[in-house]
Amino acid sequence: MTLTRKSLRQQIKEILLTRILQGEYRPGDRLIELQIAQEFGTSQAPVRESLRELEALGFVESVPYRGARVRAVSxxxxxxxxxxxxxxxxxxxxxxxxxxxxxxxxxxxxxxxxxxxxxxxxxxxxxxxxxxxxxxxxxxxxxxxxxxxxxxxxxxxxxxxxxxxxxxxxxxxxxxxxxxxxxxxxxxxxxxxxxxxxxxxxxxxxxxxxxxx
Amino acid sequence: MTLTRKSLRQQIKEILLTRILQGEYRPGDRLIELQIAQEFGTSQAPVRESLRELEALGFVESVPYRGARVRAVSxxxxxxxxxxxxxxxxxxxxxxxxxxxxxxxxxxxxxxxxxxxxxxxxxxxxxxxxxxxxxxxxxxxxxxxxxxxxxxxxxxxxxxxxxxxxxxxxxxxxxxxxxxxxxxxxxxxxxxxxxxxxxxxxxxxxxxxxxxx
DNA sequence: TGACTTTCGTTTATCGATAATTTATTCTTG
DNA sequence: CAAGAATAAATTATCGATAAACGAAAGTCA
Structure with missing residues (x-):
């Protein structure tokens, strides 16, 4: 079975989203690019792009040079x-x-x-x-x-x-x-x-x- | 005057968006990453991220391994x-x-x-x-x-x-x-x-x- | 002591290069 | 000549490494 039918970016995005929706990552939690990359055995790039997508979808918010966090809904x-x-x-x-x-x-x-x-x-x-x-x-x-x-x-x-x-x-x-x-x-x-x-x-x-x- | 007050990604995104909105890029036009990177004198990475953001905003659509195009509104x-x-x-x-x-x-x-x-x-x-x-x-x-x-x-x-x-x-x-x-x-x-x-x-x-x- | 500066570790942002994939082109082979 | 395989060219996807920025901790001087 191939684990890489889809792009890494897509796969990582889906996993992160699942974790956010299931509450594994809590609002406010930091999402550190290299840490996530290491966990999935990839480089930083696809993780970054995943985070950008999640940011656009409103699940994550990020500040330049300060990283991404799970967004809290007020x-x-x-x-x-x-x-x-x-x-x-x-x-x-x-x-x-x-x-x-x-x-x-x-x-x-x-x-x-x-x-x-x-x-x-x-x-x-x-x-x-x-x-x-x-x-x-x-x-x-x-x-x-x-x-x-x-x-x-x-x-x-x-x-x-x-x-x-x-x-x-x-x-x-x-x-x-x-x-x-x-x-x-x-x-x-x-x-x-x-x-x-x-x-x-x-x-x-x-x-x-x-x-x- | 510094040209790099904002991140490259942000700057590129804004320029590309302007071009799309002003019609310089027409619907259906291809947006080739390395070509754009070369034009701005950057590497591929920030261009990619810009395109991803524009995609999330609905101005661009992209297919894996086939690149991004300006989205046409039907x-x-x-x-x-x-x-x-x-x-x-x-x-x-x-x-x-x-x-x-x-x-x-x-x-x-x-x-x-x-x-x-x-x-x-x-x-x-x-x-x-x-x-x-x-x-x-x-x-x-x-x-x-x-x-x-x-x-x-x-x-x-x-x-x-x-x-x-x-x-x-x-x-x-x-x-x-x-x-x-x-x-x-x-x-x-x-x-x-x-x-x-x-x-x-x-x-x-x-x-x-x-x-x- | 306490405010300011400096240093250091962590993390993001960007780079240049390589691998993977698609599309177009050329080459067979019947 | 057409159908299909093999090759070549173009482009995206990913990698590993470096540069830039931030935040905290240590150091300095009044």
């Missing part, structure tokens, strides 16, 4: 994401209602998975399926630019988990998605869009409340 | 930008109405500049001021995430000029911005948002019409 930034999410997901839902043509099986499955995770008390898994639900709608809308923008918001379970923690009963959280699904099933884009927007804005409010606590 | 992509713009600029205008507190002098100036450009028959300048008008609103909204997303859409005069060309009388185009300005002056965020959304959607329709032509 509470304020998290709060600022929600109005943008709400606006573009509304657009996505409108378009998705048409393109799905009532085929909401995948969305059903995510809601079911949320309930199972709720039964297991696995909040992380639940938030993952929550994100997946939203992503399915975004992916169904057919607008690539919109999809790109949504991804650039880096809506990750790891970050969102703090929003719902202790605030909402898990099964209730899962059920909150059902009206949206039903509107999509019925092909009512206007309604689906409005509901999804309110849904996202609701969580935005939660973040704002959390800021004062 | 008509479809341009059309897909508008619904996203409309949605987030609506959000921006709502927030901007509050934060501007009636201070719309800069917006006035851009409309005036649009009229002057219309008098001069300088369509490029006019579209630049049009973009600037929208950017002022986005910048005024106070949501950094939203600003980042808006910038990532790469709303450039060079691309937009095709949308308005021959379709709209220049002075009329400038005047279309006035109701939005007045709503902002009055501090009516809801109205400003709705007007701006319609305004942007209107141009989205134009693009769609242009597709069939």
């Amino acid at each position: 509470q304020q930034e998290l709060a600022e994401v929600y109005p943008v999410r709400a606006a573009i997901e509304e657009v996505a839902a409108r378009a998705a209602a048409v393109r799905l043509a009532g085929d909401v099986g995948a969305l059903e499955a995510e809601i079911a998975a949320m309930h199972r995770a709720a039964d297991d008390g696995d909040l992380y898994a639940q938030v993952c399926h929550d994100v997946a639900f939203h992503r399915l709608i975004v992916d169904a809308c057919g607008n690539r630019v919109l999809q790109e923008v949504w991804r650039s918001l880096r809506i990750e379970a790891r970050t969102l988990i703090s929003v719902v923690k202790t605030e909402i009963e898990p099964h209730h959280l899962a059920d909150m998605h059902r009206p949206i699904l039903e509107a999509l099933r019925a092909g009512d884009g206007d309604l689906a869009g409005r509901l999804l927007r309110q849904h996202v804005e609701f969580f935005g409010e939660l973040v704002l409340k959390g800021e004062h606590a | 008509q479809q992509e341009l059309a897909e930008v508008y619904p996203v713009r409309a949605a987030i600029e609506e959000v921006a205008a709502r927030a901007a109405a509050v934060r501007l507190a009636g201070d719309v002098g800069a917006l006035e100036a851009e409309i005036a500049a649009m009229h002057r450009a219309a008098d001069d028959g300088d369509l490029y300048a006019q579209v630049c001021h049009d973009v600037a008008f929208h950017r002022l609103i986005v910048d005024a909204c106070g949501n950094r995430v939203l600003q980042e997303v808006w910038r990532s859409l790469r709303i450039e005069a060079r691309t937009l000029i095709s949308v308005v060309k021959t379709e709209i009388e220049p002075h009329h185009l400038a005047d279309m911005h006035r109701p939005i300005l007045e709503a902002l002056r009055a501090g009516d965020g809801d109205l400003a948002g709705r007007l701006l959304r319609q305004h942007v959607e209107f141009f989205g329709e134009l693009v769609l019409k242009g597709e069939h032509a």
